[in-house]
Amino acid sequence: MTKEQRFTVTRWIIFGLVALALIIPIVYNKYIKLPDTSSRVVKNIYDHIESLPEGSSIIMSIDFDPSSDEELRPMVMALLWHAFKKNLRVIGMTIWDAAAGGTLIDIFTTVAKEAKKQDGVDYAIMPFKPGSSAIILMLSQDIFAAYPQDYKKAETRDMPVFKGVKSIRDMKFAMCVSAGQAVDIWIVYGKEKGKMPLGAGCTGVMATDYYPYLQSKQLLGLMGGLGAAAQYEVLIDKRGTATDSMKPQTVVHALIIVLIIIGNIIYFINRQKT
Amino acid sequence: MIKRQIPLMIAFVMGILFIIQFFVPHQLSQDLLTGVNKWLMIIGGISLLLGINSLVHFHYVQIKRETPGWGFSLVMFLCFGLALVAGFLPSIVMWFVEPAKAGAEPVKWLSFIPLIPPFEPGSTLFWIFRNGISPFMATMFSMIGFFIASAAFRAFRARSLEATLLLIAAVIIMLGQTPIGQMLWQGIPDIMVWIFSVPNTAAKRAIWFGITMGTIAFSLRIIFGIERAYLGGTDQK
Amino acid sequence: MTVTPMQILEAWLAVGFTLMIYSFLYKDNPLFKLGEYMYVGLTAGWGVCSAWFNVVWPDLIEPLSRVFKSYLGATLDKPLSHNENLLLLIPLILGILMLTRFSPKLGWLSRYTFAFILGTASGIAIPLTVSANLFKQMEPTLKPLFGKDISAWMTVNTLLILIGVVSVLIYFFFSLEHKGIIKKVARIGIFYMMVSFGAAFGYTVMARESLAIGRMTKLVKWAGQDYYYASIILLVVIAGLIALLEMLSKKSKPADDSTG
Amino acid sequence: MMSYKLSVILTALIIILFLPALAHAQLTPPQEFRAFDTPNDDGKSLSLTWKVSLENDREGVYYVISAAASADGPWYQIDKTLSTIGYKSDFPQYFGFGDDNKLWHFYEASKIPDVMDPITSTAYFRLAVTDGTKTVEFPNMVSFAPQGNWFDKSKINILIFVIIFSSLILFFISLARRNPNLFIRHIPGLDAIEETIGRATEMGRPILYLNGLLDMSSLSTIASTSILGKVARKVANYDSQIKVPCYDPIVMSVCQEVVKEAYAEAGRPDAFKQDNIFFITNDQFAYAAAVDGLIVRHKPAANLYMGYYYAESLLIAETGAATGAMQIAGTDSITQLPFFITTCDYTLMGEELYAASAYLSREPLQLGSLKGQDISKAFIIFVLIIGTIVSTAESLFFIHLFKTF
Known part of the structure; x- marks a missing residue:
């Protein structure tokens, strides 16, 4: 075999292995079990929610549109399910226009239905209001000034879900899940003025930009993409789409690492020969 | 003179104008920026004729000379024509139908064409996008999943200290991304966070600073006519 | 859930196109080439429609014709907006200057348009890059080394970032020869960059594989009974076709491996 | 001594604790209410400021701002803001970072065109403070006409x-005019270009040159076309072939111009083939598919990728690497650098892309x-x-x- 032919054959083998590593876990998804692990940045969020006493208020800002739905929806579903299971009171809001209808309301009503929670008592959904940073500043002073009514035009002041809550300072946790700039805005305005613990969720590609905020303790935890959602699904023991797609992911990652190791072994053997 | 000096002057004037524009909050200045951005899009739209001419010419020559594989060029033309017809036909039909609409009977034999403007759900062009273009797009994009494995296999060899660092960082992150990392060692996710917040941040910032300087210097070379490759002239006169 | 005939047709099309492109992983072959040419043709057509219906018609021809109509005294269905004016002649003229490239004699006129675009781009870039790249990166870099809320670990990290930024910048110096102390510092800069690139590579794997998983999941779905085993049948057909074409081309021209 | 200090502290504590209770009884009219043009804006808003007041600024108290198009009204309430938010210090872009900004309330009235005198474009404002039961007004109204500002x-x-x-x-450019002998270190990726072109000529194979995926108004693309000029000149000298598939028609036109001129300068205008610089399509992955096809079918001896790239970088560069071609990349797209580094022989990183044309031209000013x-x-x-x-x-x-x- 010439060098070029060897090269081609190696590529075929690699492509074949990748294809198998993808297809087998997809077809036999049910039979594969991943070890239950979680990284500290994700577990921090879980632990915090777990530590909150029943009836505490938290706020979730859902700031992505349908184009990032596949990556971020499982994360929000898992978080919300956890909060409902702990009997926390959850306020849902958005500072992104495109997230208001489909995404925010849809996720909240779906999960609430499953968890048998009541709108206005256990959770509330706020309408979209323009002026992202101004809204968050206002939330840190007076939540009823920012949102006098919920998305169904019901008076927020009268809702049991807001009992004992005046601003986000009274909230025990804020979580922003975003595919854009919303996390930055929450860090700068929400965390600075509201002083509550802040968690962030974002797409996998964006996550690296937020790691410095973990180091500086401005973020309590960070969830990046489906991987983090899968970890959370494991933590709350409610496995869903994210866990399913993590199986082929794990196999492919392992395959690539093994390939790198084999490549280096070949390299060192060849070097020894010459 | 008119071939060289005037373009250089245009570049200079536009360049200085838009440096100043950045610092002027006045409505006129904002209108100028949005206006010029729109103009650039319009120029691009008109210039597409040049591109299409180039594409059509290339494949026309293939077919005319009957070079091996000229049949593929024919397929290219068919698909190109299909998309064009799907895009333009409803509008053309509407153009003819609309003036007659007042009281006139709708043209029956044309009714099989959905009279929906292109780029709206339900139109034929949209169907072509969903079923003709997007499977190709998704497949090409997903092919990177295969290539990334073969690139990793070939490139990540511990040839030198630099290459070893590249390799180790990549492997740590890949481990940290999946449950395997934690199975091996609890600390891997923490190392991952550290790599992204310290060395990665430092390197990226410095590269950004460099790009800033490169951009300023390069822009100045264009504005002051030192860089004039686009005029053809590469020599400094 | 019932599958409509239309969905089945669409699934068969998608499977066919997907496998045609994936055949490139084996090697270049006529089926990939067919897919490639179809893809180029369709997107070129789509591009023309998009340029016409989204840009040239609504942003140039329609407003300009309204402007002329109003100058000719015709009544308009709604008054001219403030960006509907004769200034739109400028992009029209610049666009026409581009089209002079069709004529070998007048082609140089397109340089006016080039100069316009390049000059504008350069002018916009200078203040923008200072504000968006330099300032945005500078502010978080200038962190205090010590202070009451700053642990020793944070001090170390701040210092490491500072060393990294400086050494990478030194690597990029063009007028300093890489030898002596400069070489050592520049090498540290390279180390930082290599760690950063390796990390970014490793991190991107997941995003890219998720697309491959998405595609594979669809293929698996389309291999089912509801879609009349589209993936399986077409896989066999396409593999068979490639093998057949390969045998034919070997017979006709044994030594030549280029498909043109 | 000790007890004195203690008593002071105690008194202060009592005052602080009971002040709100004392103040609860009454609201005072806002002090020093002023209107002026909002600085650094396009002329669409006006700014209102008034003094922070101990009596008014507490929970449950709101400031009410009304506006009118004339001094005689009619008045419209334009906003009702919390008395505990909205300070000048929240807007350093208007007022800087001075400490006394905390002593002023600030309100930006941005929707005033509705309440503006259409001729003089003046708007009139009134300010009141309310705790829900009682309302106290600032005695006078204020007015101003907004203006667009010319410097931010x-x-x-x-x-x-x-x-x-x-x-x-610019100073170093002018210095280079007088003293043209400047030292510039070697950039291996650029030194390799010459060698690559020679190799391509020997093998009788073309060179592939890509400009990236951005249009002509991106500096990376401009830098790329300018490198193309220098490369094409060498290609012309070696009597080799260069193929430039383009993503954007304007970039294609510029490339044609640049390469044509390079051939003319090399004294071989007849060898220039315009058809070698061609347009494919302006779709990211269709372009990548076509370039991949081009690479495997024409097997270029060298692939040069200069400009800005997205995810397609690996699709193209990995295919190129598989054909065994010499590959040189140059990009300022940081996210794609890792993929070029792993698949190409040389990679120009970030600002090296912008420096490349200067380096290759060796012109003192550059x-x-x-x-x-x-x-x-x-x-x-x-x-x-x-x-x-x-x-x-x-x-x-x-x-x-x-x-x-």
């Missing part, structure tokens, strides 16, 4: 740095600008070190200096 003072820091860097670079760039980078290093020291000394000067709005 909040961007003065950017202006200063633009001037510093530009003058450094090289002078590189020198200017270096000095600017040295200046940045200096600012970084000084800035860190100053920040450690708990001064916010540098943090404020690099603030953008």
Whole structure:
């Protein structure tokens, strides 16, 4: 075999292995079990929610549109399910226009239905209001000034879900899940003025930009993409789409690492020969 | 003179104008920026004729000379024509139908064409996008999943200290991304966070600073006519 | 859930196109080439429609014709907006200057348009890059080394970032020869960059594989009974076709491996 | 002594604790209510300020702002804001970082065109304070006409740095005119281009050149076309072939012009083939598919990828690597650098892309600008070190200096 032919054959083998590593876990998804692990940045969020006493208020800002739905929806579903299971009171809001209808309301009503929670008592959904940073500043002073009514035009002041809550300072946790700039805005305005613990969720590609905020303790935890959602699904023991797609992911990652190791072994053997 | 000096002057004037524009909050200045951005899009739209001419010419020559594989060029033309017809036909039909609409009977034999403007759900062009273009797009994009494995296999060899660092960082992150990392060692996710917040941040910032300087210097070379490759002239006169 | 005939047709099309492109992983072959040419043709057509219906018609021809109509005294269905004016002649003229490239004699006129675009781009870039790249990166870099809320670990990290930024910048110096102390510092800069690139590579794997998983999941779905085993049948057909074409081309021209 | 201090503290505590209760009884009219043009804006808003007051600024109290198009009304309530938010200090882009900004309330009235006198474009304002039961008004009304501003003072820091860097670079360009012998270090990726072209000629195979996926109004693309000029000149000298598949028709036109001129300068205008610089399509992955096809079918001896790339970088460069071609990439797209580094023989990173055409041309003025760039980078290093020291000394000067709005 010439060098070029060897090269081609190696590529075929690699492509074949990748294809198998993808297809087998997809077809036999049910039979594969991943070890239950979680990284500290994700577990921090879980632990915090777990530590909150029943009836505490938290706020979730859902700031992505349908184009990032596949990556971020499982994360929000898992978080919300956890909060409902702990009997926390959850306020849902958005500072992104495109997230208001489909995404925010849809996720909240779906999960609430499953968890048998009541709108206005256990959770509330706020309408979209323009002026992202101004809204968050206002939330840190007076939540009823920012949102006098919920998305169904019901008076927020009268809702049991807001009992004992005046601003986000009274909230025990804020979580922003975003595919854009919303996390930055929450860090700068929400965390600075509201002083509550802040968690962030974002797409996998964006996550690296937020790691410095973990180091500086401005973020309590960070969830990046489906991987983090899968970890959370494991933590709350409610496995869903994210866990399913993590199986082929794990196999492919392992395959690539093994390939790198084999490549280096070949390299060192060849070097020894010459 | 008119071939060289005037373009250089245009570049200079536009360049200085838009440096100043950045610092002027006045409505006129904002209108100028949005206006010029729109103009650039319009120029691009008109210039597409040049591109299409180039594409059509290339494949026309293939077919005319009957070079091996000229049949593929024919397929290219068919698909190109299909998309064009799907895009333009409803509008053309509407153009003819609309003036007659007042009281006139709708043209029956044309009714099989959905009279929906292109780029709206339900139109034929949209169907072509969903079923003709997007499977190709998704497949090409997903092919990177295969290539990334073969690139990793070939490139990540511990040839030198630099290459070893590249390799180790990549492997740590890949481990940290999946449950395997934690199975091996609890600390891997923490190392991952550290790599992204310290060395990665430092390197990226410095590269950004460099790009800033490169951009300023390069822009100045264009504005002051030192860089004039686009005029053809590469020599400094 | 019932599958409509239309969905089945669409699934068969998608499977066919997907496998045609994936055949490139084996090697270049006529089926990939067919897919490639179809893809180029369709997107070129789509591009023309998009340029016409989204840009040239609504942003140039329609407003300009309204402007002329109003100058000719015709009544308009709604008054001219403030960006509907004769200034739109400028992009029209610049666009026409581009089209002079069709004529070998007048082609140089397109340089006016080039100069316009390049000059504008350069002018916009200078203040923008200072504000968006330099300032945005500078502010978080200038962190205090010590202070009451700053642990020793944070001090170390701040210092490491500072060393990294400086050494990478030194690597990029063009007028300093890489030898002596400069070489050592520049090498540290390279180390930082290599760690950063390796990390970014490793991190991107997941995003890219998720697309491959998405595609594979669809293929698996389309291999089912509801879609009349589209993936399986077409896989066999396409593999068979490639093998057949390969045998034919070997017979006709044994030594030549280029498909043109 | 001790008891004296204690009593002072106690008194202060009592005052602080009971002040709100005392104040609860009454509201005072807002003090020093003023209207003026909002600085640094396009002329669409007016600014209102008034003094912070101990009696008014507490929970449950709101300021009510009304506006009218004339002094006689009719008045419209335009906003009702919490008395505990909205200070001048929240808007350093208008008022800087001074401490006394905390003593002023600030309100930006941005929807005034509805309540503006259509001829003089003046708007009139009234201010009241209310706790829900009682309302007290500021005695007078204020008025002002908004104007568009011609200089954004909040961007003065950017202006200063633009001037510093530009003058450094221009100074070194002019210096190079007088003293053309400048030292520039070797850039291996660029030195390899010459060798590559020679190899391509020997093998009788073409060279592939890509300009990236952005249009002509991106500086990376401009830099790429300008490198193409230098490369094409060498290609013409070696009597080799260069193929440039393009993603954008304007980029294609510029490339045709650049390459044509390069052939003319090399004294071989007849060897220029316009059809070698062609347009494919402006769709990211269709372009990548076509370039992949081109690479495997024509097997170029060398692939040069200059400009800005997205995810398709690996699709193209990995295919190129599989054909065994020499590959040189240059990009300022940081996210794609790892993929070029792993698949190409040489990679120009970030600003090296912008320096490449100067390096290849060897023109003194161009090289002078590189020198200017270096000095600017040295200046940045200096600012970084000084800035860190100053920040450690708990001064916010540098943090404020690099603030953008």
